[in-house]
Amino acid sequence: MSKTTNTSNAGNTQVEALFTAGAHFGFVKSRRHPSAKPFIFGVKNKIEIFDLEKTKDSLNTALEFVESLGSRNAQILFVSGKNEAISAITKTAEKINMPYVAGRFIGGTLTNFPEIRKRVEKMESWISQKEKGELAKYTKKERLLIDREIDRLRVFFFGISPMKNLPAAIFVVDAKKESIAVKEARKMGISVIALCGTDNNLNEVEFPIPGNDASRTSIEFFLQKIAESYKAGQLKKPATV
Numbered sequence: 001m002s003k004t005t006n007t008s009n010a011g012n013t014q015v016e017a018l019f020t021a022g023a024h025f026g027f028v029k030s031r032r033h034p035s036a037k038p039f040i041f042g043v044k045n046k047i048e049i050f051d052l053e054k055t056k057d058s059l060n061t062a063l064e065f066v067e068s069l070g071s072r073n074a075q076i077l078f079v080s081g082k083n084e085a086i087s088a089i090t091k092t093a094e095k096i097n098m099p100y101v102a103g104r105f106i107g108g109t110l111t112n113f114p115e116i117r118k119r120v121e122k123m124e125s126w127i128s129q130k131e132k133g134e135l136a137k138y139t140k141k142e143r144l145l146i147d148r149e150i151d152r153l154r155v156f157f158f159g160i161s162p163m164k165n166l167p168a169a170i171f172v173v174d175a176k177k178e179s180i181a182v183k184e185a186r187k188m189g190i191s192v193i194a195l196c197g198t199d200n201n202l203n204e205v206e207f208p209i210p211g212n213d214a215s216r217t218s219i220e221f222f223l224q225k226i227a228e229s230y231k232a233g234q235l236k237k238p239a240t241v
Helices: 003-020 034-039 052-071 086-095 113-131 140-160 179-187 216-234
Strands: 025-028 040-044 047-050 076-080 100-102 169-173 191-196 207-210
Touching (some): 034 040, 034 052, 052 216, 086 100, 169 216
Parallel strands (some): 076 169
């Protein structure tokens, strides 16, 4: 069998996997952002359908970049506050030891990182003191207030504890919903990889992946591919110039 045939079969298999994951579903035409038009194959039951051949190509471009990040152990910040994505974002990031925001992205996380880092360190300090029993010196009321502060800080900052410096890239599910994260990343010169529904502006993302960003199955599929590519990159040595 020729190399061309092998490549073709691999491409077909990838498109089939995308289809099985439901990656082809977009939204109604009235929600479509103009930048998504080249990636639309057609309409079914009033829902626009992605051209999965183009989704496959965009995905592979993003995965090549992610693999290059893995080859140098560069950090990726995973971001999404969508209910369908929160669990998958958390599991994927933890699987490859990456920071994440599985919930509301706090403005300034990237553009005012030193201040954010102070809050993270405050949280880590309180948690450490509690685990060591060092909060016994406080009154019962003070300990209750400290516990509440720990819980509050955990909600916003626990996922980014591993992030000691700005990440090399961010991965977001739904660039429109996570517009603040995308804008901050672009301002700081951080590469953006994003799973983008038909209502997203793909021109605002360096590595857009046009696909279903509203289905748990689809989101999990793309996140799995990101994790696999990062791990593959870790097994390689960075290319020398």
